[in-house]
Amino acid sequence: MVIWRRIDGRGDREATFGPEDVFDYIYAVFHSPRYRERYAEFLKIDFPRVPLTWDREKFRSLVKLGGELVALHLLESSLLARPATRYPVVGDNRVEKGHPKYFAPGEVGPGSGSKGGDGDGAVLEVGRVYINKSQHFEGVPPEVWEFQVGGYQVCDKWLKDRRGRQLSYDDLTHYQKMIAALKETIRLMEEVDSAVGEWPLK
Structure with missing residues (x-):
């Protein structure tokens, strides 16, 4: 693969890749539970290292998963349009002492x-x-x-x-989106581990 800068910062993920693709790849790797477990001690004392892969299919998979994670964490994912949680009781919406x-x-x-x-x-x-x-x-x-x-x-x-x-209404909506984003994050983190396979990354 070679780097090719398009206006959107991405390549075609077949023969080229761009900076946005690299960012999404790194974001996915850093959300791998196995990566965090394997390098836990190192991560306590230094900046995270970015393992690279020569496997194009693996790279493409991680770019896709990383992009989905980024969209979730920016609360921009279409998956958050209809949160699965409910807020069924009417009241003053005040967070009281001793709660949540x-x-x-x-x-x-x-x-x-x-x-x-x-x-x-x-x-x-x-x-x-x-x-x-x-x-x-x-x-x-x-x-x-x-x-x-x-x-x-x-x-x-x-x-x-x-x-x-x-x-406020916006606060309630934001919190429900957060819950949905975290639920999807947990699912995607498992998918990242499946895409990576065994560590160290190859």
């Missing part, structure tokens, strides 16, 4: 006295994130709630940073 609280599928929801709340204490079929005693986001998988970036739980920290505030 997460209830996983199979747990008894608020009302049981375990974590407090105004619910009926029923066993939940889907994960919920409560911002106060009654209002919640419904349909949040445990792996999404627990997903971390830079040592922080993304879904938890975003709401904690807004304690005492009323969430």
